[in-house]
Every structure is written in structure tokens, then in C-alpha cells.
Amino acid sequence: MRIVVTGAGGQLGQVLARELRRGDHEVAALTRAALDLTQREQVLERVGKLRPQAVVNAAGFGVEASEEDPKTALAVNAFAVRTLAEACRNTDATFLHFSSDFVFDGTATSAYRETDRPNPGSVYGATKLLGEWYAQGAPRHFILRIESLFGIPAGKSTIDRMFEDIRAGRTVSAFYDRTVSPAFVDDVAAATRRLLEGRASSGVYHCVNAGFTTWHELAMELCRQIGSPSNVIPVSAETLESKVFRPKFAALSNEKLANLGIELPAWQSALGRALAAPPRSASPIPPSGVRPRAPRS
Numbered sequence: 001m002r003i004v005v006t007g008a009g010g011q012l013g014q015v016l017a018r019e020l021r022r023g024d025h026e027v028a029a030l031t032r033a034a035l036d037l038t039q040r041e042q043v044l045e046r047v048g049k050l051r052p053q054a055v056v057n058a059a060g061f062g063v064e065a066s067e068e069d070p071k072t073a074l075a076v077n078a079f080a081v082r083t084l085a086e087a088c089r090n091t092d093a094t095f096l097h098f099s100s101d102f103v104f105d106g107t108a109t110s111a112y113r114e115t116d117r118p119n120p121g122s123v124y125g126a127t128k129l130l131g132e133w134y135a136q137g138a139p140r141h142f143i144l145r146i147e148s149l150f151g152i153p154a155g156k157s158t159i160d161r162m163f164e165d166i167r168a169g170r171t172v173s174a175f176y177d178r179t180v181s182p183a184f185v186d187d188v189a190a191a192t193r194r195l196l197e198g199r200a201s202s203g204v205y206h207c208v209n210a211g212f213t214t215w216h217e218l219a220m221e222l223c224r225q226i227g228s229p230s231n232v233i234p235v236s237a238e239t240l241e242s243k244v245f246r247p248k249f250a251a252l253s254n255e256k257l258a259n260l261g262i263e264l265p266a267w268q269s270a271l272g273r274a275l276a277a278p279p280r281s282a283s284p285i286p287p288s289g290v291r292p293r294a295p296r297s
């Protein structure tokens with residue numbers, strides 16, 4: 001397939017472009033410098049000229065940044081998605097877009113399913129939900145909700161920083177009262193490729209590793225796998241000084257993808273594979289898209 005990847009300079013975008021190329025697809029990997037997605041005419045023209053069979057959008061405006069700058073959050077997380085869906089409609093391309101667990105309010109007591117009602121509590125979550133609705137404007141579309149990515153080149157995610165700290169024997173503080181379903185970037189990229197190559201129906205899919213954990217349990221599991229005596233201090237998420245609402249219980253069920261034969265292994269095994277992976281180089285991410293370093297969340 002000829003595939004356009006937008007947001008290709010980001011954490012996920014870089015890995016995706018590599019994975020799709022490995023699958024023998026012809027990939028046009030477009031960073032923000034190459035194509036600003038908020039420029040509707042340019043996007044329609046560029047995608048129109050490339051005539052891809054699929055467009056994969058890994059661009060996004062981050063959690064903290066969205067709260068500070070809602071206008072840009074709307075432009076990138078919602079209106080740019082509307083434009084890409086329009087471009088896909090014009091070229092008859094499949095549209096695959098990434099969304100987030102932040103569309104939920106985190107009050108559930110069992111893992112969220114795709115049919116559960118979203119109720120975002122942050123600017124980021126609200127604009128990502130709008131993006132989901134706009135993505136459905138493409139006749140064939142996949143909306144993949146992901147969360148807590150790790151195994152990223154250059155390792156800037158919370159979990160990747162935990163890897164580093166625990167390997168170095170440093171003390172780690174981790175929330176005992178926030179639950180997530182982490183997603184190994186390699187597993188997300190592989191699942192993305194399989195969805196694009198297959199015949200699944202359009203819709204929303206939760207694309208995370210199987211199971212869920214608190215941040216504290218995750219840090220303890222890392223210590224166990226690394227064989228490190230690191231000190232892990234359990235702390236409450238209530239101590240986090242942040243103005244941004246974050247869902248407390250953000251576990252996602254990946255059963256819908258698994259029922260298609262696209263199984264993402266348990267998070268514990270994904271941690272093991274990420275730890276065993278050789279260090280990967282990353283092209284530098286331009287500064288403006290990088291989320292600020294937040295405490296373990």
C-alpha cells in the first residue's frame with residue numbers, strides 16, 4: 001500500500017513509519033515541518049497528489065499543552081482530523097487515527113470497552129473525542145485508543161523514565177491509586193499494520209497491552225524483571241500538582257481487537273520485551289510537540 005503517516009516526527013509516528021516500511025509498504029512520513037495539518041488547503045492538496053491507499057495520523061497536541069492552549073488543541077486534535085478525514089474521502093483512502101483513554105472520566109470499575117460512554121474531563125480529552133467524531137467522516141476509518149506508551153526511542157515517556165531510574169538504582173515514586181493499561185509502542189505499531197492490511201470493520205478499537213495495573217504495581221514489576229533492589233515509594237495521585245484532570249481508572253479492554261485475531265500480549269510480557277530490546281536511535285523530535293516532563297502519572 002501507499003501510506004501517508006502524519007505526525008511522523010512524534011514518538012509513535014517514528015516507530016509506525018518504520019514498522020509500515022518493514023511491511024513493504026510505500027510510506028510518505030510527514031513531520032509537521034513537511035505538512036502542517038492545520039492548513040486545510042495544503043493538506044487536501046498534498047494528500048490528493050500522493051493518492052494514498054491509507055492515511056495514518058499520529059499527530060497530536062499533548063495533555064498539559066492543550067489545557068494551556070485550547071485553541072491549538074482544537075486545531076490539531078479535532079479540526080486537523082476533520083481535514084484528514086475529508087482528504088481520505090476525496091482519495092478513497094482508509095483513515096487510521098489515534099485517540100486516548102482521556103475521553104473517559106475514569107469512574108469505571110472494570111476495563112472500559114469501546115461501547116462505553118465517553119465523558120472527558122480535560123481540554124485534551126474533549127478535543128480528542130471531537131477528533132474521534134471527525135475521523136468517522138472518512139468512509140473507511142479506524143480509531144485506535146491508546147494510553148501510556150512505552151518503549152519509545154529516546155525514552156521520554158513515564159515508563160521509559162522509570163526503566164532508566166530503576167536500572168540506575170534510583171528511588172522511584174509511583175501512584176498506587178491510578179490504574180492504566182500500558183501500551184508498548186512496538187505492539188501498537190504491529191497492530192496498526194495488521195488492521196490496515198486486514199478487512200476489519202470501521203470503528204473504534206482499544207489498542208493497549210492486555211490487563212491493567214497501578215503505576216506502583218508497574219514499578220514493582222519493573223524492579224522484579226530488572227532484578228533491581230530499587231526503592232519504590234507508593235504515593236497518591238492526589239499529591240500531583242497539576243491543573244489537568246486525569247482519569248483515575250483508565251484501564252481499557254482490548255478484547256475487540258483480540259476477537260479479530262490481533263492480540264496484544266499482557267503488559268508484563270510487553271515490559272519484558274521492551275527491556276530486552278536494544279537501545280534504538282531516534283531522530284530528534286522538534287521541541288514544540290514534546291510534552292513537558294510531568295511527575296509519574
Ligand SMILES: NC(=O)c1ccc[n+]([C@@H]2O[C@H](COP(=O)([O-])OP(=O)(O)OC[C@H]3O[C@@H](n4cnc5c(N)ncnc54)[C@H](OP(=O)(O)O)[C@@H]3O)[C@@H](O)[C@H]2O)c1
Pocket residue numbers: 006007008009010011012013031032033035036037038057058059060061062076080098099100101146147148149285286287288289290291
Ligand atoms: N504518548 C501517549 O502515551 C499517548 C497516549 C494516548 C494517546 N496518544 C495519542 O497518540 C498520538 C501520538 O502520540 P505521541 O506520544 O507520539 O505524540 P508526540 O510525540 O507529541 O507527537 C505528536 C506529533 O504531532 C505533531 N504535530 C503537532 N501539531 C501538528 C500540526 N499542526 N501538523 C502536523 N503535525 C503536528 C508534532 O510535531 P512537532 O513535534 O513538530 O510539534 C509531533 O511530532 C497522538 O494523537 C496522541 O494524542 C498518545
